[in-house]
Amino acid sequence: MPHDKIRAAARERRAKTGEPYTAARRAVISEHQATGASNPPPRDGYALRMSDEIHDWLTGLRRSGPSAALRVANALIILMREGASGDPVVVSAADSWPWALAEALDRSYQQSLERLTTLRRGEADAAMLVRDIQDQVAELAAAQATLDELHRRAVDAGRPQEAAQAAGKLATLQQQAAEARRLLPRMIQARQRLRERVQQLQARAEAARTRKEALKASHVAARGSLWAREAMATLGVPDDDGDRHPEAGSEATAADEARLAAVTAQMERELGQEPRPEGLMELWPGAPWHTDIRIVFALEPPGAALLIAVLEGSDAVAEQYPEAVMASADVLRRVRAGQAPEAATHAYDGPRSFLEEFYPGTGDPGADSFSQ
Numbered sequence: 001m002p003h004d005k006i007r008a009a010a011r012e013r014r015a016k017t018g019e020p021y022t023a024a025r026r027a028v029i030s031e032h033q034a035t036g037a038s039n040p041p042p043r044d045g046y047a048l049r050m051s052d053e054i055h056d057w058l059t060g061l062r063r064s065g066p067s068a069a070l071r072v073a074n075a076l077i078i079l080m081r082e083g084a085s086g087d088p089v090v091v092s093a094a095d096s097w098p099w100a101l102a103e104a105l106d107r108s109y110q111q112s113l114e115r116l117t118t119l120r121r122g123e124a125d126a127a128m129l130v131r132d133i134q135d136q137v138a139e140l141a142a143a144q145a146t147l148d149e150l151h152r153r154a155v156d157a158g159r160p161q162e163a164a165q166a167a168g169k170l171a172t173l174q175q176q177a178a179e180a181r182r183l184l185p186r187m188i189q190a191r192q193r194l195r196e197r198v199q200q201l202q203a204r205a206e207a208a209r210t211r212k213e214a215l216k217a218s219h220v221a222a223r224g225s226l227w228a229r230e231a232m233a234t235l236g237v238p239d240d241d242g243d244r245h246p247e248a249g250s251e252a253t254a255a256d257e258a259r260l261a262a263v264t265a266q267m268e269r270e271l272g273q274e275p276r277p278e279g280l281m282e283l284w285p286g287a288p289w290h291t292d293i294r295i296v297f298a299l300e301p302p303g304a305a306l307l308i309a310v311l312e313g314s315d316a317v318a319e320q321y322p323e324a325v326m327a328s329a330d331v332l333r334r335v336r337a338g339q340a341p342e343a344a345t346h347a348y349d350g351p352r353s354f355l356e357e358f359y360p361g362t363g364d365p366g367a368d369s370f371s372q
Contacts, residue, residue: 045081046305048354049344054307058358061312068285068312072293073358075285077351079305089287093280093296096325098219098260101267103322105212108271112205119198126191133184140177144170208270215267222260229253277332280308280325292317296328300335306344308332 050058061069084090147170154163229252268275283295294317296309308328311317334340348354 045083045350046079046299046303047350048076048080048307048348049300049304050307050346051343052345054310055346057310057312062358068290068293071286071290072295073354075283075295076354079283080348080351080354084281089284091282091284093282093325093328094276096282096322097276097329098223098264098267100322100325101264101271101273102212102216102219104271104273104326105215105267107323109205109208109212112201112208116198116201116205119194119201123191123194123198126187126194130184130187130191133180133187137177137180137184140173140180144173144177147173211270215263215270218263219260219267222256222263226253226256226260229256273326274329274333277329277336280328280332294321294324296324298328298332298335300332304344304347306332306335308343 058069058072061072079090147166151163151166151170154160154166265275267273277298279298279300281297281299283297284291285293285295292312292314294311295307296311297305297307300306308331309324311320311324331340331343335343348357
């Protein structure tokens, strides 16, 4: 039973019975375990929907990794037959959302640093260009002085042709010097604007770094405190005050939950990110022995498992998972808004149609031979 449902059920029981939260939680867990033992959960399966990209990935996986492809196909067939109550590990992506937000904050900060680096290079280039123009102005001034002297001497010596040549060159240098002098103030101004822009971006990046570190630390603290209280409640461990005030534990848990929700909302605002859509889940084909493939999906529409994203390989799972969760949330929002019909290009209403396309000739899809 997921933690959020346990908490909700425990609060509801406490409101009805007036008993302490820890006692209500233990009772909810015990009742759930007893009900599960005598009345197994329903095993209604899901239809399957996927995009061209995921369809092509499944097709390619049969060639590149046949054993992995069988694991994935087996997990999807069980999902279609039995829903989320089957053997493959299916978990909610809810607890991963704050982690994904924290990773997104790191990526956003890194992008700010990259923009800052690019801007600093532009400032350095502008400063170098200003120096080059200043050097050119100085060189042209020296050359003008030399030609002016040659022109004067040629005139004094009665050499008109030589004087005319010197005058022509002098006029050209004067024109070049005038253009350089006109350009120099504009380049100095551009360099100054870049310098101010660098200072502004650096200040914002530093402020963003401070905020993101504070938000991440607050998330870790709230999540850790909540996990500790949940573990103590599950194990029946008394609070720090010896459980003299039973309501204190439930109030502290509620405070931790509120703090975690507040931190999550702050991270969303910092990123300009919409809140997490309900219903994102993960399928781990072959878990617990294999954890190198994750499939993010959602029940959209109800009764259909919409495959949204796939992570293949341990490195991809470790490095790209938070980004995949956030991208999947965006896709799910667009699907629910009717803006992404391409996400469900391929549809399979049961194992038979799925097997006929990916594993033709495997026999009766209702048999256990394939899923084993």
